[in-house]
Amino acid sequence: xxxxxxxxxxxxxxxxxxxxxxxxxxxxxxxxxxxxxxxxxxxxxxxxxxxxxxxxxxxxxxxxxxxxxxxxxxxxxxxxxxxxxxxxxxxxxxxxxxxxxxxxxxxxxxxxxxxxxxxxxxxxxxxxxxxxxxxxxxxxxxxxxxxxxxxxx
Amino acid sequence: xxxxxxxxxxxxxxxxxxxxxxxxxxxxxxxxxxxxxxxxxxxxxxxxxxxxxxxxxxxxxxxxxxxxxxxxxxxxxxxxxxxxxxxxxxxxxxxxxxxxxxxxxxxxxxxxxxxxxxxxxxxxxxxxxxxxxxxxxxxxxxxxxxx
Numbered sequence: 001x002x003x004x005x006x007x008x009x010x011x012x013x014x015x016x017x018x019x020x021x022x023x024x025x026x027x028x029x030x031x032x033x034x035x036x037x038x039x040x041x042x043x044x045x046x047x048x049x050x051x052x053x054x055x056x057x058x059x060x061x062x063x064x065x066x067x068x069x070x071x072x073x074x075x076x077x078x079x080x081x082x083x084x085x086x087x088x089x090x091x092x093x094x095x096x097x098x099x100x101x102x103x104x105x106x107x108x109x110x111x112x113x114x115x116x117x118x119x120x121x122x123x124x125x126x127x128x129x130x131x132x133x134x135x136x137x138x139x140x141x142x143x144x145x146x147x148x149x150x151x152x153x
Numbered sequence: 154x155x156x157x158x159x160x161x162x163x164x165x166x167x168x169x170x171x172x173x174x175x176x177x178x179x180x181x182x183x184x185x186x187x188x189x190x191x192x193x194x195x196x197x198x199x200x201x202x203x204x205x206x207x208x209x210x211x212x213x214x215x216x217x218x219x220x221x222x223x224x225x226x227x228x229x230x231x232x233x234x235x236x237x238x239x240x241x242x243x244x245x246x247x248x249x250x251x252x253x254x255x256x257x258x259x260x261x262x263x264x265x266x267x268x269x270x271x272x273x274x275x276x277x278x279x280x281x282x283x284x285x286x287x288x289x290x291x292x293x294x295x296x297x298x299x300x
Contacts, residue, residue, distance in 0.1 A: 002168040008257055010226065012157035015193050015287065020157065022196060022285070024228055026253050032235040040168055043175070074237075074251045078163060080177060087185045089222075092259065094245050102243070102263060110243045110268065113259025114222045119179045120161060121258040124240065124248025131245050149163075149175075 001036040004028040004151055006076070006122060030153040031074040041065045041150040045082075048090075048144045051137060055097055056148050057125065059132030068152035070127035075152040077125040077134060082145045083117035090115050090146060093135040094126075109135060125150060154189040157181040157287055159224065159257065183289050184222040184261075190287050198230070198283040206241075206273040209284040212262045219263040223288030225270060228255035230281035238282060241271040262290065 007025040028037045041057075042065065048054065057063070057077065060070055068075050081090050095109025102110060109131070115121060126132055138144040160178040181190045194210060201207075209227070212218070229238050231252040240247045240256065250256060262268040274280050 002165055004163070004165040004168055004173070006255075007162045007164075008226070008255060009160045010157065010285075010287075012155055015155040015157050015191070016195065020193070020196070022226070024255050026255055028254075029234070029251065031237070031249065031251060034234055038168075042169075072249075074249060074254065076254075078161075078175070086182060086187050089184075094242070094247060102268075108244075110245050111261060111263070112242060112247075113261040114184065115259055116182065116185070116222070118177075119259070120177045121256075122161060122163075123256045123258045124250060124254065126246045126248040128246060151168075 001038050003036050028076055028151050029074060031072055037074065037151045037153050039066055039152050043147055043149045045145065045147045048138045048146065050141050051139065053135050053137040055133050056136055057134040057150055059127045060129040068125065068127055068150065070129060070132060073127070073153055075125035075127065075150065076122060077148060077150045078120065078122045079115065079148045080120035080146065081115040081117055082147055085117040088117065088140045088142065088144065090144060091137045092121065095131045095133060095135065097133045097135055125152065155191045156189050161257065181224055181287055184220055190223065190289050192288050194286045196283060196285045198281065200279055200281055201274045202279050203277050204274050206271050208269050209272055210270055210286050212269050218290040219261055221261060221288065221290055223260045223286050223290060224257065225260045225286050226255065226257050227272065227284045228282065229253065230283060236280055237275045239273040243268055260286065
């Protein structure tokens with residue numbers, strides 16, 4: 001096991017009349033236990049030069065770093081657009097890479113949102129066999145460098 | 154506009170042979186601009202006592218926010234390590250947040266129901282959770298259930 005900590009801080013002096021100050025730290029543990037997650041993809045860095053959608057993690061598929069436990073897990077994935085553009089972004093989605101977009105049929109894929117230059121996210125990674133792919137599509141064919149890291153059990 | 158910053162650090166001294174230390178800070182902007190996001194649902198802390206799925210930020214019918222880009226924070230504040238919440242978007246499960254876990258992610262809600270974020274607690278014995286969206290969307294309701 002390992003001890004992996006993630007700390008999120010969100011602050012603003014003017015998002016509301018009283019401002020905002022939020023800090024939360026989580027220690028990544030295996031599902032339902034106090035035992036730390038022990039596996040990782042390592043920090044992967046890739047330069048994309050097309051708007052083609054790619055799989056960051058293909059569900060239920062052996063990766064070079066191992067096969068994450070699917071469904072009943074406490075896996076986490078971190079993704080960052082390392083660029084600096086305020087207009088170019090990557091769309092991040094979940095689902096079946098071959099499925100249609102936004103269909104409410106259980107075999108499609110859904111876009112979560114966009115990461116513009118310098119933006120990042122951290123979410124749990126579920127990895128259901130049919131719709132658990134993590135998908136990224138750049139908005140531009142100009143070079144876009146992304147980083148991601150999976151922590152898993 | 155408002156200026157809101159978010160930072161994340163990821164650290165471990167024993168995951169690898171060498172230490173892991175990642176640190177990021179970003180300012181939350183409206184999509185495609187350098188103008189700050191200027192709306193928030195506020196930080197909601199709630200005690201859920203049912204395993205029924207609910208929407209923390211329901212998208213109102215007709216809302217068109219597909220090109221927008223908000224940020225969502227959801228945390229499971231439970232201290233019971235076996236308790237979790239399932240976070241879904243549309244009909245897809247994003248994953249489980251066990252006690253103490255949180256997520257931070259972008260969100261572009263396109264359509265009512267299709268892109269709604271859903272939370273399903275694992276137990277009905279009571280769990281504290283908190284959530285917040287920072288956005289510039291038209292027509293999302295804070296803390297109410299849609300159909």
